[in-house]
Amino acid sequence: MRGGLKVVVTGGAGFIGSNLTSWLVQHPAIGRITVVDDCSTGNTALLGADLAEIDFHRGSILDARLLDAAMVGADAVVHLAALPSVPRSVADPLASHHTNATGTLQVLEAARRADGPLVVGASSSSVYGAQPNMPKAETDRAMPLSPYAVTKLATEAYLGAYHACYGLDVLPLRFFNVYGPRQQAGHAYAAVVPKWIDAALSGRAVPVHGDGTQTRDLTCVDTVCRVIAAAITDRVTSPWPVNLALGTRTSLLDLAALLGDALGSPLRLKHIAPRPGDVPHSQADPTRLLGLFASAAAVPLDEGLARTVAWHREQRAATVRAGGGR
Template sequence: MSGESVLVTGGAGFIGANLCRRLCEDPDIAEVRVLDDLSSGSLSNLDGLPVRVHRGSILDTDALDAATAGCSHIVHLAAVPSVPRSIVDPVRSHEANATGTLRVLEAARRHGGLHVSLASSSSVYGSNPAIPKSEDLQARPMSPYAVSKLAAEQYAVAYAECYQLPVLPFRFFNVFGPLQAAGHAYAAVVPAFVSAALAGKPLQVFGDGHQTRDFTFVGTVVEVLRAAVVGSVTAGPTNLAFGTRTSLLTVIELLEAELGRKLTVDHLEPRVGDVRDSQASSSQVQSLFPDVDAVPLKDGLHQTVEWFRTL
């Protein structure tokens, strides 16, 4: 696919900027573009990268068309993340995540049927108690965020059926790593833990800490996304995680081992909309991307701590 151009929506954000860095290293990718309204991302995340930045919203058709024209692939990562944020402002989550995805798919269709990889979420499984979570399980979303992500991925599936649009929706599971912000009320758990630990503050755990997650290092995620682009891989909704199941208390223990000291933990009331346990079935992603090896949680935490030390 030499000479191809890839648009990353939300490319100035955490996952997007990591992906842009990886795409810029790939000899098969001729051009990397970014569309981002900078509502949560930062241009500083793209410092030194030869990317073409379009500042604008995925809800703006003109901005989308300008960024998409001449592209062959879209990796759609732009979103308003966070379950708690969606509970406070469900309309904003829906407009960005569901309506925004619909507009991206329409842009892909207008510009010649571009290949679209997009970010859904493990939150779509919601209250379904089955472990591990396989892609054929019934979705039981527990929050407006989860509903908006389910709508986004199902729009992609429908566009594949109705318009033969080549798509690949990924269900992300607790992605963490460098560039992930910690300094806000809706920060993800790993950056929140690392930031607090390095600052000598108590780590806040909502609930007993025995809830489990399938933590996935951002380096693993971008390797899969890159392979999806280069191979123009298409499929139905696919878990982007590798079948690990780690409690928050275990993450704290690993962080203590990394830092060489005991950490203080404050237990708070459980949050509405939070899933108790999450673990992916990884058979589908491993079948589609057999050459990708997942970075172990311990190694990913080390890289994350090292990045936070540079701030």
């Protein structure tokens, strides 16, 4: 028998959101799942068979009436809806602000009207920006270098303010370079892992911005889903941001080598100009995370990449079977 918790996931048709929705559909403590997504960057196809198990509201988080309808009876809201990507925000900062900052405010207002469900909000390691300390601790000064990073800093600040002013239970989580199955490659702002896998499977050289010595704390989406599910069921709260990463550090050159292993052949690298707003190094201090979620654990990078490559290969095979091969 399923439990009685109702959970709302904004951005639930996106990469992280669809993975989380699949986790929640299988979770015995979760009784009802509502997804809000305008599908501007997400896709209901990512939800697969789970779409039949949820209440899906297609629309924008800027629509207050839609949010009110979705949040009736909610115990928790996982706010993942956003316009992702640093380069996208550099190209169109106003769009990033409206969706990421104003959208968060709309979600919080709706949560306040809905008698205060727990609000888990997605921030980003990009807020650290030019902060030189390594690893990055939540007590370090945020020094954002892009409009996207500023919107994510606003997101977590709004969560903290709504806890202080209205007593809302909140949990701002700073994601660090999340990767895994369902992360899309076919657009201009694709993240590095799917972009590189797609290029390699297509026989193209892999674009590397800069010299490739940049480092990232790559976090498998399964780790993110496990932590968020625990936050919902145990109602874990924090008015202060929490890094959601386990303190690993991988250079882009090492990532290329590991992907080559997963793919079965080395990647051909093509070095191009660095991107404006990019952070050179990123690594989380997981102390606060482990204080709240003692069982949090990183999926080994080689294992996570192997699963991700397998998903991309299956998607290509499915496209070919459907007659859309390229």
